[in-house]
Amino acid sequence: xxxxxxxxxIIDCQVDDLETAAEFWSAAxxxxxxxxxxEGRYIEILGDGAxxxxxxxxxxxxxxxxxxxxxxxxPGEVARLERLGATVVEVMERWTVMQAPTGHRYxxxxxxRDGFADKANPWD
Amino acid sequence: xxxxxxxxxIIDCQVDDLETAAEFWSAAxxxxxxxxxxEGRYIEILGDGAxxxxxxxxxxxxxxxxxxxxxxxxPGEVARLERLGATVVEVMERWTVMQAPTGHRYxxxxxxRDGFADKANPWD
Numbered sequence: 001x002x003x004x005x006x007x008x009x010i011i012d013c014q015v016d017d018l019e020t021a022a023e024f025w026s027a028a029x030x031x032x033x034x035x036x037x038x039e040g041r042y043i044e045i046l047g048d049g050a051x052x053x054x055x056x057x058x059x060x061x062x063x064x065x066x067x068x069x070x071x072x073x074x075p076g077e078v079a080r081l082e083r084l085g086a087t088v089v090e091v092m093e094r095w096t097v098m099q100a101p102t103g104h105r106y107x108x109x110x111x112x113r114d115g116f117a118d119k120a121n122p123w124d
Numbered sequence: 125x126x127x128x129x130x131x132x133x134i135i136d137c138q139v140d141d142l143e144t145a146a147e148f149w150s151a152a153x154x155x156x157x158x159x160x161x162x163e164g165r166y167i168e169i170l171g172d173g174a175x176x177x178x179x180x181x182x183x184x185x186x187x188x189x190x191x192x193x194x195x196x197x198x199p200g201e202v203a204r205l206e207r208l209g210a211t212v213v214e215v216m217e218r219w220t221v222m223q224a225p226t227g228h229r230y231x232x233x234x235x236x237r238d239g240f241a242d243k244a245n246p247w248d
Contacts, residue, residue, distance in 0.1 A: 004154070011226070050175070051174070066189060084152060102138075102148065102149070104137075
């Protein structure tokens with residue numbers, strides 16, 4: 001048995017300066033931008049811990065939004081989603097990129113939100 | 125004074141049949157697909173009422189994900205976001221489409237999630 005749920009909304013930003021992007025999005029959504037990582041690739045907009053995380057990611061491709069599904073078993077969750085018709089795009093060290101039958105790309109990541117054990121969906 | 129917050133994640137699907145799309149996404153995210161509207165343009169994936177809504181929308185443009193910001197004052201919220209650097213793309217009867225400085229399009233809609241009065245962000 002493993003579990004999964006919507007983990008985060010990733011706001012992929014095709015920008016040089018992610019801090020300026022974070023100023024807009026933290027003000028727009030009413031959260032507080034964290035310090036980000038040393039390479040300036042990620043800044044989280046901290047808000048209500050009960051909701052999916054909101055994370056800005058600096059990217060080279062055009063700006064878009066994608067979903068992260070969090071799980072306690074990445075290979076098990078990937079296999080479950082493949083059975084539903086999704087395909088694996090790329091296996092990274094810490095996450096796997098998949099594509100839905102609807103064409104959306106999304107990532108399978110390790111569970112990091114609060115309350116995962118109680119609130120995530122159990123799968124046989 | 126008005127309030128706003130992240131209201132929904134809209135999964136725009138470039139598909140002919142939104143019900144098939146909803147079968148995948150409801151299974152992927154562990155929610156229950158509602159009946160949708162008579163025209164087959166929208167199906168909501170019903171989940172935890174404390175989290176942002178997840179709604180599939182049938183669209184003509186390529187599949188993507190966009191954010192809805194919910195508010196009790198659409199013109200006031202649009203003006204606030206314009207001051208932060210966003211621009212108005214289109215004013216519809218029930219919502220306004222905006223574009224962020226990061227290039228993302230998102231919509232300003234009427235508040236519909238539970239707990240808006242208590243949990244949304246207040247703006248002067």
